[in-house]
Amino acid sequence: MSTAVETPEVPEQVIEAPSTVATKKNRRNQIIALGALAALGAVPIPFGDYGFFIGQYAAVYAMLGLSVTIVTGYAGLISLMPYTFAGLGAVMTGLIMTGWGWPFWLAAPMAALATLPVSLVVGMASVRLKTLYLAIATLTFSTALGETFFRWDLVTGGRIGWTVASPQLGPIDFGTDLNFYLLCLLVVLGLVWMTEGLRTSRLGRAMLAVRDNELEAQALGINVYKTKLAAFVLSGMMAGFGGAFLAVLLGNVSPGGYQSPVAEVTSILLVSLVVIGGIDRAWGAFFGAISLVVQSQVFQGARFFFPFFGMYSAFFLILFLLFRPGGLVQVSKITTELVKRRPVFGLAVVLVTVALNLGIAYIFIRAS
Amino acid sequence: MSILETKDLSITFGGISALDEVSINVEPGEIVGILGPNGAGKTTLFNVISGFLKSDQGKVILDGEEIQNLFPYERVAAGLARTFQHVKLFRNLTVYENLLVAQHRHLSSGSFAAMLRLPSWRKDEKLAKDLVEKMLDTINLRPWKDARPSELSYGTTRFLELASVLSLKPKILLLDEPASGIQQREVEALGPMLKGIRDETGCAIVLIEHDMGLLFSVSERVYALDFGRLIAEGTPDEVANDDRVLESYLGRTRRDSVA
Numbered sequence: 001m002s003t004a005v006e007t008p009e010v011p012e013q014v015i016e017a018p019s020t021v022a023t024k025k026n027r028r029n030q031i032i033a034l035g036a037l038a039a040l041g042a043v044p045i046p047f048g049d050y051g052f053f054i055g056q057y058a059a060v061y062a063m064l065g066l067s068v069t070i071v072t073g074y075a076g077l078i079s080l081m082p083y084t085f086a087g088l089g090a091v092m093t094g095l096i097m098t099g100w101g102w103p104f105w106l107a108a109p110m111a112a113l114a115t116l117p118v119s120l121v122v123g124m125a126s127v128r129l130k131t132l133y134l135a136i137a138t139l140t141f142s143t144a145l146g147e148t149f150f151r152w153d154l155v156t157g158g159r160i161g162w163t164v165a166s167p168q169l170g171p172i173d174f175g176t177d178l179n180f181y182l183l184c185l186l187v188v189l190g191l192v193w194m195t196e197g198l199r200t201s202r203l204g205r206a207m208l209a210v211r212d213n214e215l216e217a218q219a220l221g222i223n224v225y226k227t228k229l230a231a232f233v234l235s236g237m238m239a240g241f242g243g244a245f246l247a248v249l250l251g252n253v254s255p256g257g258y259q260s261p262v263a264e265v266t267s268i269l270l271v272s273l274v275v276i277g278g279i280d281r282a283w284g285a286f287f288g289a290i291s292l293v294v295q296s297q298v299f300q301g302a303r304f305f306f307p308f309f310g311m312y313s314a315f316f317l318i319l320f321l322l323f324r325p326g327g328l329v330q331v332s333k334i335t336t337e338l339v340k341r342r343p344v345f346g347l348a349v350v351l352v353t354v355a356l357n358l359g360i361a362y363i364f365i366r367a368s
Numbered sequence: 369m370s371i372l373e374t375k376d377l378s379i380t381f382g383g384i385s386a387l388d389e390v391s392i393n394v395e396p397g398e399i400v401g402i403l404g405p406n407g408a409g410k411t412t413l414f415n416v417i418s419g420f421l422k423s424d425q426g427k428v429i430l431d432g433e434e435i436q437n438l439f440p441y442e443r444v445a446a447g448l449a450r451t452f453q454h455v456k457l458f459r460n461l462t463v464y465e466n467l468l469v470a471q472h473r474h475l476s477s478g479s480f481a482a483m484l485r486l487p488s489w490r491k492d493e494k495l496a497k498d499l500v501e502k503m504l505d506t507i508n509l510r511p512w513k514d515a516r517p518s519e520l521s522y523g524t525t526r527f528l529e530l531a532s533v534l535s536l537k538p539k540i541l542l543l544d545e546p547a548s549g550i551q552q553r554e555v556e557a558l559g560p561m562l563k564g565i566r567d568e569t570g571c572a573i574v575l576i577e578h579d580m581g582l583l584f585s586v587s588e589r590v591y592a593l594d595f596g597r598l599i600a601e602g603t604p605d606e607v608a609n610d611d612r613v614l615e616s617y618l619g620r621t622r623r624d625s626v627a
Contacts, residue, residue, distance in 0.1 A: 197482045197484070200482070201479065201483075201489060205472070206472060211460075213458055216457060217458075217469075218441050219440060219533070220533075221444030222472050234479060
């Protein structure tokens with residue numbers, strides 16, 4: 001076929017060379033990333049059980065954050081239901097484990113499946129709406145489920161709710177803080193890997209396309225409605241699965257925790273967590289959760305300053321939205337670039353930032 | 369048999385008739401031009417054919433099948449592709465990713481296959497990447513493959529859009545002003561390119577164009593529209609010399625004064 005634009009012919013080796021270099025670099029970067037991840041995973045160790053608890057907390061919130069990554073980050077739908085789906089998963093886990101006496105390993109996937117019919121019905125009713133209208137619709141459904149499903153005593157265990165035991169696997173008891181922390185870490189890394197995989201697939205790309213331009217997506221043969229619905233349902237299932245771990249983390253499930261206004265507020269918190277981390281990459285939920293959970297723990301210790309925590313995070317969120325819309329994922333990319341270009345200056349910036357953060361945390365804890 | 373046929377398409381917007389019993393037909397492998405002043409209903413015709421607008425009456429027949437009740441994405445699956453007057457691309461995705469999105473209809477693996485990296489996902493990704501690699505060479509987009517649409521010249525985004533719709537492997541391609549806003553050099557290259565696409569893939573092309581040089585050089589047959597009605601049909605020469613076409617372009621008063 002005759003080609004049109006007069007573009008310079010690019011010699012074969014010029015195309016090939018960078019890509020092979022990139023593969024080697026990629027492998028090296030992967031090793032560095034894995035090392036960094038292992039180091040990050042080891043951070044709670046010196047803090048003992050309290051550290052492991054914070055680690056579990058962050059990992060579970062990252063799981064819930066991933067559901068926002070799929071529905072809002074990938075498909076561009078603003079849903080305020082993730083925490084309600086997590087509650088649904090948590091309640092089902094309580095019912096299945098405590099009510100029926102089944103093991104956690106069956107309860108967790110069933111919790112994910114239990115969200116399917118609900119997310120399908122809610123999705124069918126609401127994904128045709130856009131932006132704020134969709135947000136309001138999901139908010140309404142969240143409140144409505146809080147007043148119906150979460151008042152269904154037979155399933156929710158009534159006012160007291162369910163006490164949830166720790167999972168066991170043969171001789172391994174996940175009741176210890178260390179073991180459950182490692183389990184949560186492993187699972188959340190698996191879910192991040194899965195969510196990243198979704199991004200590079202037929203359906204994941206369709207979601208990104210729909211988010212960017214619905215009209216063009218349709219013109220390229222994408223069923224926009226079905227794609228949005230799939231994102232909504234997958235997000236619901238992700239939240240439900242995370243909900244099973246939330247139930248174990250909290251040790252008991254009481255329906256009050258998933259009714260108005262806690263459910264709506266926590267869903268908004270999940271959205272901001274993912275925005276801080278980086279909304280359209282799976283790692284964003286992971287880093288966002290760490291950042292948010294660690295901060296909330298640090299500030300919780302600072303009794304005097306705690307009332308200002310909301311203001312502080314709001315300020316932080318606005319700064320991110322203004323200057324780093326890609327979140328922590330973007331920040332880490334920029335920093336890596338800086339370190340590569342100017343190692344001394346870059347590392348100094350990293351050190352000063354870390355020191356500043358630790359200093360602020362120390363002052364806050366001391367001042368309380 | 370015609371590859372595309374419209375029968376008596378009519379649509380009104382608030383009492384104003386935008387299309388009035390428009391019937392056109394396109395043979396397989398034919399290049400057909402659509403001519404008309406602004407507001408003549410050319411883009412409306414494309415929107416109705418591609419399913420972005422529902423006509424009040426009339427039929428759209430693609431390759432013997434009535435498609436007027438299908439959704440746009442279903443019409444794509446039936447073999448119809450279109451571009452827009454104003455380039456619409458996925459601005460947060462790179463050129464390469466834009467083209468990957470365009471392979472959607474050739475792929476089949478599901479979400480869980482992708483999440484677990486199952487063989488069906490692997491096969492799909494390989495197919496998609498092979499198709500994109502080929503398209504990068506066909507439309508000469510390789511130098512920009514990692515750029516985002518905002519980093520491209522307007523002309524290049526036009527070619528990216530063309531590459532996207534060609535990726536759909538359509539039986540018929542509707543191009544809405546492909547030459548608008550691009551450099552003269554690129555406009556001149558567009559004619560041979562469209563003929564090349566037709567010869568290579570056998571797909572018919574219908575094009576709306578204000579650049580008369582391009583329209584008349586590339587089209588084998590031309591329809592002229594004015595106020596939503598077909599006013600002329602024929603070879604480029606016939607249409608260019610048609611009284612009513614001249615009238616709609618030059619205006620009645622001037623012709624009257626000349627007469």
